[in-house]
Amino acid sequence: MIFEVFTGVQGDAWQGLGSGHATPDRPCPGLHLRRMSTPNPQPPAMLLAAGRGERMRPLTDHTPKPLLQVQGRPLLAWHLRALAQAGVPHAVINTAWLGAQIPQQFGSVFAERFAPGKESLLSIQYSHEAQDFPGALETAGGIARALPLLGPVFWLAAGDVYAPDFVFSAEAAQAFTASDALAHLWLVPNPPHHPRGDFGLSPQGLALNPAEGDPMPRYTYSTLALLKAALFAAPWCDIPAGNPAGVAAPLAPLLRRAMDAGRVQASLYTGRWTDVGTPERLQQLNAPSGLSAGPSEGAAQP
Numbered sequence: 001m002i003f004e005v006f007t008g009v010q011g012d013a014w015q016g017l018g019s020g021h022a023t024p025d026r027p028c029p030g031l032h033l034r035r036m037s038t039p040n041p042q043p044p045a046m047l048l049a050a051g052r053g054e055r056m057r058p059l060t061d062h063t064p065k066p067l068l069q070v071q072g073r074p075l076l077a078w079h080l081r082a083l084a085q086a087g088v089p090h091a092v093i094n095t096a097w098l099g100a101q102i103p104q105q106f107g108s109v110f111a112e113r114f115a116p117g118k119e120s121l122l123s124i125q126y127s128h129e130a131q132d133f134p135g136a137l138e139t140a141g142g143i144a145r146a147l148p149l150l151g152p153v154f155w156l157a158a159g160d161v162y163a164p165d166f167v168f169s170a171e172a173a174q175a176f177t178a179s180d181a182l183a184h185l186w187l188v189p190n191p192p193h194h195p196r197g198d199f200g201l202s203p204q205g206l207a208l209n210p211a212e213g214d215p216m217p218r219y220t221y222s223t224l225a226l227l228k229a230a231l232f233a234a235p236w237c238d239i240p241a242g243n244p245a246g247v248a249a250p251l252a253p254l255l256r257r258a259m260d261a262g263r264v265q266a267s268l269y270t271g272r273w274t275d276v277g278t279p280e281r282l283q284q285l286n287a288p289s290g291l292s293a294g295p296s297e298g299a300a301q302p
Helices: 031-037 074-085 103-105 138-149 169-178 252-260 279-286
Strands: 002-006 013-017 045-048 090-096 111-115 120-126 153-158 183-188 220-228 264-268 273-275
Touching: 045 074, 045 138, 074 103, 074 111, 074 120, 090 103, 090 138, 103 120, 103 153, 120 138, 138 153, 153 169, 169 220, 183 252, 252 264, 273 279
Parallel strands: 045 090, 045 153, 090 120, 183 264
Antiparallel strands: 002 013, 002 120, 111 120, 153 220, 183 220
């Protein structure tokens, strides 16, 4: 099992086999000191960037979907920028289709200057699924594959979702860490392409898994979440950490099991959000009025 891990120290890079070199409490050299110096440390982030992007063809025949340009920058860079601004120390990006292009684009460190003299650095690690398996491992499979590089709590975002107003809040991460929840999902109002939604939302802030035919209002899962590694262990998931067999599995069944046990929190997000799943949605975002488009367009798959 091969992970390509960039430390962010003078562009240095090394190869790790399995979890022997990269562990959840020390995913790569140099990060421990940064964590120690941060009063309210943020958890790492997992960015999903391995999909083929079939509905985006022919645009994705030669470019992975997360690298398509939105408002002058690669789609994935919007998440990286927000993570860096929020003080998240490092991110793990999984790749498969045209996966070599993503580290070529972003390298070992994402740097963003938000104010004169103040530069935020985000160290990047890569989990290259296609090096060991025929293709992408889907959402849960890809997370399980990268789990040895993540801590007990981590942010999650899909690399093909545009949500420029979303804040990866340290306060939200701390509250979630202190709770007994296994996941905290951000839901959005249902876009035209996904009118039925995915999950319900209780007045107490719990995500609900309504039965088929239940008239309960549902919202669409934005793909933005806080997760605990415990969600990827029994009884919620039977994929071993590191996913050595390369099991391809979606995330939604794990979430639904945890919802039925009352272990998934949720919030309603009403900022700008688009699942960039078709060339038409990409064109709309890049139109002169695209940056101020409505709160929800398209629907991502959990």
